[in-house]
Amino acid sequence: xxxxxxxxxxxxxxxxEAARAFYQGALNLxxxxxxxDYVFTHRLDGVKHFGLxxxxxxxxxxxxxxxxxxxxxxxxxxxxxxxxxVAGAAEELKQRGYRLIHEARTEPWTQVTARLLSxxxxxxxxxxxxxxxxxxxxxxxxx
Numbered sequence: 001x002x003x004x005x006x007x008x009x010x011x012x013x014x015x016x017e018a019a020r021a022f023y024q025g026a027l028n029l030x031x032x033x034x035x036x037d038y039v040f041t042h043r044l045d046g047v048k049h050f051g052l053x054x055x056x057x058x059x060x061x062x063x064x065x066x067x068x069x070x071x072x073x074x075x076x077x078x079x080x081x082x083x084x085x086v087a088g089a090a091e092e093l094k095q096r097g098y099r100l101i102h103e104a105r106t107e108p109w110t111q112v113t114a115r116l117l118s119x120x121x122x123x124x125x126x127x128x129x130x131x132x133x134x135x136x137x138x139x140x141x142x143x
Contacts, residue, residue: 005046062123077122080124
């Protein structure tokens with residue numbers, strides 16, 4: 001078997017209204033289809049990366065420690081949304097009332113990220129991944 005690409009990412013939502021406010025309202029995603037309460041889009045360009053991220057490494061990336069804080073829900077998945085201005089996107093999310101785990105920063109692997117938990121507990125990053133923009137010469141940290 002050879003997997004060609006990620007077909008779908010669908011958070012399991014408990015609060016439909018909070019999820020729609022986050023994905024549609026804050027991240028400006030559109031949904032053109034649906035069945036019952038399930039909505040979807042086929043108009044979001046493909047996923048460039050899929051990985052299995054150990055919790056200890058996620059904790060280190062988010063909090064600088066190998067242990068996930070006991071007062072923060074443990075996420076079930078990580079989803080990253082590529083943006084051109086990470087600092088601007090992070091500020092937009094804060095202005096909409098979302099609490100960031102950390103502000104925009106450059107990771108050791110050169111990706112610029114700002115992270116937060118979604119209403120259903122997914123670890124969400126707004127990010128800029130330089131290797132996906134070879135030759136673009138853009139800055140993602142707002143500077």
